[in-house]
Amino acid sequence: MSFLQRCVFSRILQQVSGARGQRVATGPVPVSTQLAAWRGHATAGAGSGEKSSVPCVHERTFIAVKPDGVQRRLIGQIIHRFERRGFKLVALKLLQVSKGLLSQHYCQLTKKPFYPELVGYMTSGPVVAMVWEGPDIIKTSRMMVGPTNPAEAQSGTIRADFSFHVSRNVVHASDSAEGAQREIKLWFDKQDLLDWDSIDQSVTSEL
Template sequence: MQRTLILLKPDCVQRRLMGQIITRFEDKGLNFVAMKLMQITPELAKQHYAEHVAKPWYPTLEGFVTAGPIVAAVLEGLEAIRVVREMLGATNGLQAAAGTIRGDFSSSRQMNLVHGSDGEEAAAREIALYFKPEEIVASTPTIATWLRAADEA
């Protein structure tokens, strides 16, 4: 099993799309093992987006992600990072395929509703930024046996 971080960004929360998006991940068979509503501080934004801080557009990004509450969550599942990224679609909502989260709900590059970790190292680093180890609840839903064959675990 693989874990990844998702952030339902301020535009997602303000537009009341949280439930629809959470449902998509659950329908896919991904397991939520941690979740919280929180406000990203400028300091946390700088840690999360450290590779972008020096870029000229970073202040706009920081202003956006700190503008309102977000939902941070850890998803677990087979190939969770790839699966989530494919479900999200292209970063720019105008270029995202119909049927993806961004393709269906976003028409912006920056206000693209959901962040998903882009690799295993990023997922581990990002999960640690948002969750303490004791906040992650390992559990197997009873429906798991109906989502994939036993030899796929």
């Protein structure tokens, strides 16, 4: 054990012993005692029931790589961003979207003059549909994707990095909890959604 490590362990031992009203020996401290003090210091509060006051809300959201993103082979890079952020993939499929599905997905836009062009765009090639899970993922994913118009997106967002026109903005992300629930049910059957334990969950999301 290095001199610096011995100093750190001795300091921890002094703090622990001092808190109990005990005198601390000034001589060399046995390694076994140092380790015991270190473990006690590292786990202090672990059994006290104390938890972070920051809320950790786990949600699911719907993400879709649009035909232009698929054609440009951006699927892997988009998935990588969500994985790197620590979110968990619970559903994934590649499909050719029907006009009927789009009319339900874009039900609020069917009367808009640009709707026929939107349908033509979304049926021009395959779409990758996904469901991701994680703490506050709906809000976070919208920030990661960026505004609908890529010209307004900040550098580092998916749309700013991969798109330059609002008519070809690469990816879709649910805009609310209600929207996410509706879109997930629309694009996926219940049995398509997998509940599985991510081994890094305690590191990336649990508080």
